[in-house]
Amino acid sequence: MTTTSSATVAMPTGRGPGRRAMAFLHRHRRLQLALFLVLPLGWLGVIYLGSLGVLFISSFWSLNPLTSAIDHTFTLANYQRILSTPVYRVIVLRTATVAAAVTITDVILAFPIAYYMARVARRRTRMILLMLVALPLWSSYLVRVYAWRVILGDNGPLDWAFGSIGLGGVAPGYSDLSMWITFSYLWLPYMILPLYAGFQRLPTSLLEASSDLGARTAFTFRRVVLPMVMPAVVAGSIFTFSLTLGDYIVPQLVSNSQFIGNVVYESQGVANNVPFAAAFATVPVLIMAVYLWAAGRLGALEAL
Amino acid sequence: MSGRGSGIALKAAVLVVVLFLHIPFLVIVLYSFNGDRGQSWPITNWTTQWFGAAFDNSGLRDAVALSVEAAVGATVIAVTLGTLASFAVHRFHFFGRETISFILVLPLALPGIVTGMALNATINVGGFPFGLFTIIAGHATFCVVVVYNNAIARLRRGSRSLDEASADLGANPIQTFRHITVPLLRGALFAGALLAFALSFDEVIVTTFTAGTQATLPIWILDHLRLPNERPIVNVVAVLIVVVMTIPIFIAQRLSGDDGATLT
Numbered sequence: 001m002t003t004t005s006s007a008t009v010a011m012p013t014g015r016g017p018g019r020r021a022m023a024f025l026h027r028h029r030r031l032q033l034a035l036f037l038v039l040p041l042g043w044l045g046v047i048y049l050g051s052l053g054v055l056f057i058s059s060f061w062s063l064n065p066l067t068s069a070i071d072h073t074f075t076l077a078n079y080q081r082i083l084s085t086p087v088y089r090v091i092v093l094r095t096a097t098v099a100a101a102v103t104i105t106d107v108i109l110a111f112p113i114a115y116y117m118a119r120v121a122r123r124r125t126r127m128i129l130l131m132l133v134a135l136p137l138w139s140s141y142l143v144r145v146y147a148w149r150v151i152l153g154d155n156g157p158l159d160w161a162f163g164s165i166g167l168g169g170v171a172p173g174y175s176d177l178s179m180w181i182t183f184s185y186l187w188l189p190y191m192i193l194p195l196y197a198g199f200q201r202l203p204t205s206l207l208e209a210s211s212d213l214g215a216r217t218a219f220t221f222r223r224v225v226l227p228m229v230m231p232a233v234v235a236g237s238i239f240t241f242s243l244t245l246g247d248y249i250v251p252q253l254v255s256n257s258q259f260i261g262n263v264v265y266e267s268q269g270v271a272n273n274v275p276f277a278a279a280f281a282t283v284p285v286l287i288m289a290v291y292l293w294a295a296g297r298l299g300a301l302e303a304l
Numbered sequence: 305m306s307g308r309g310s311g312i313a314l315k316a317a318v319l320v321v322v323l324f325l326h327i328p329f330l331v332i333v334l335y336s337f338n339g340d341r342g343q344s345w346p347i348t349n350w351t352t353q354w355f356g357a358a359f360d361n362s363g364l365r366d367a368v369a370l371s372v373e374a375a376v377g378a379t380v381i382a383v384t385l386g387t388l389a390s391f392a393v394h395r396f397h398f399f400g401r402e403t404i405s406f407i408l409v410l411p412l413a414l415p416g417i418v419t420g421m422a423l424n425a426t427i428n429v430g431g432f433p434f435g436l437f438t439i440i441a442g443h444a445t446f447c448v449v450v451v452y453n454n455a456i457a458r459l460r461r462g463s464r465s466l467d468e469a470s471a472d473l474g475a476n477p478i479q480t481f482r483h484i485t486v487p488l489l490r491g492a493l494f495a496g497a498l499l500a501f502a503l504s505f506d507e508v509i510v511t512t513f514t515a516g517t518q519a520t521l522p523i524w525i526l527d528h529l530r531l532p533n534e535r536p537i538v539n540v541v542a543v544l545i546v547v548v549m550t551i552p553i554f555i556a557q558r559l560s561g562d563d564g565a566t567l568t
Binding site: 029037044049052058131136138140141142159192243247248264265274284 | 311314315317318321322324325326328329331332335342343344345346381384385386388389391392395396398404407408410411413414415416417418419421422423424425426428429430441444445448499502503506507508509512513522525526529538539542545546549550553554557
């Protein structure tokens with residue numbers, strides 16, 4: 001930080017030219033900072049936060065039933081429709097339930113492998129496992145969903161496997177159960193990676209201290225390990241939960257159910273009712289806001 | 305820290321998770337050589353004919369071209385914005401500094417339909433034409449954070465003493481930037497760019513809200529995977545995408561050293 005050091009050098013000169021130079025430097029630094037920040041913050045502020053603003057505002061508009069044009073007068077009709085239509089309540093509840101189930105499943109699946117990678121495996125094995133965990137995350141979301149559509153389909157590999165051990169007809173086919181499997185598979189790396197980092201940060205001395213003081217493994221796990229990796233779990237869960245909440249492709253491809261996203265997409269694309277779609281899209285925002293607020297209280301946002 | 309039995313159980317659990325993560329790819333690879341148009345298991349006829357058929361499909365080629373254009377555009381914007389933001393956070397202390405990374409990660413952390421629908425509402429309300437530029441704008445928004453994460457991680461690891469040494473030896477800030485900062489950051493930025501490209505190339509949920517009638521590669525797949533006649537080509541495309549995408553990710557991982565944090 002060259003500018004800081006020159007500023008500290010300039011300080012002892014006190015009044016007069018030194019002070020003016022420092023003031024200029026200060027302004028200059030502000031200017032520098034502004035130059036660095038104007039593009040990224042401008043982009044995200046205008047395009048992203050601006051769009052979220054438009055989403056929110058347009059959710060209070062409506063569609064003129066005769067002309068199908070957007071009517072810009074303020075109305076709560078969209079929200080009333082969401083709250084008073086039973087099927088929408090079912091859809092919101094289903095989406096949130098699957099998202100929660102997926103999150104819990106991924107926590108359970110991620111614990112052993114994250115622990116093994118961070119604290120048991122040698123460097124070489126750890127590198128290979130890290131690669132094996134991270135690669136699926138980056139090799140095409142759609143292909144991975146499609147793979148499960150194929151695996152779960154009628155006469156597909158899973159159907160065949162169940163049939164060959166005498167359990168024909170037990171395979172989940174396309175159902176809510178299939179959605180749960182597919183989502184758990186899709187987002188599992190998002191849980192493993194932060195949890196791995198969490199385990200790595202765990203000081204060995206702490207575990208030794210616990211065992212020296214006579215704690216059994218299970219007790220150490222519950223009272224020492226778990227509280228310390230909890231922020232990592234919450235950080236991972238933001239992804240597993242939010243990504244499930246915002247998906248509408250998986251329900252289309254491996255189930256016959258609808259998610260919040262399907263309603264949003266169809267209201268916008270098929271019915272062309274942007275205000276209603278916007279209103280429905282604020283439901284997951286609301287759910288996530290509560291979730292992030294709770295995560296922030298647990299101090300998990302720094303681990304992102 | 306415990307007995308032999310639990311050690312074996314732990315290894316078994318690791319193996320199960322690794323298999324769970326990778327068997328689906330194996331299934332798709334096998335199906336790409338399926339001689340039948342149906343998808344029933346086990347596969348009895350084997351063929352390589354669908355690979356040729358995929359290359360001859362003009363709709364598919366157009367979709368790939370559009371995806372590449374969108375990914376290049378989004379990557380250029382993301383690298384520019386992500387690098388600037390990382391410098392700002394690394395070099396300056398200012399009010400709201402801690403919220404920068406939160407704002408940057410928001411487009412990825414908020415559900416995809418929210419980002420998609422927000423952009424869609426804005427495009428609709430503003431009367432902008434749907435197309436390549438709206439796709440790029442959407443993709444760039446959530447790609448910035450991967451570049452930023454890579455750049456800031458490298459900046460934090462690189463010691464400031466290098467910058468100071470350079471200044472002490474008489475280099476001006478621009479020389480220090482050229483000869484110290486840029487070489488230090490080059491690998492991280494390249495890795496970030498590859499990840500941004502991959503993220504954009506693969507994105508489908510936000511894209512369906514911003515593309516209008518245009519079809520990127522993922523949208524093409526989505527449109528065709530339910531048509532029984534197109535399934536063999538979709539299988540082949542799926543395998544090719546995985547192969548093509550694995551290479552840059554592998555390079556990115558190599559470039560950014562042994563912390564898996566780069567990929568998250």
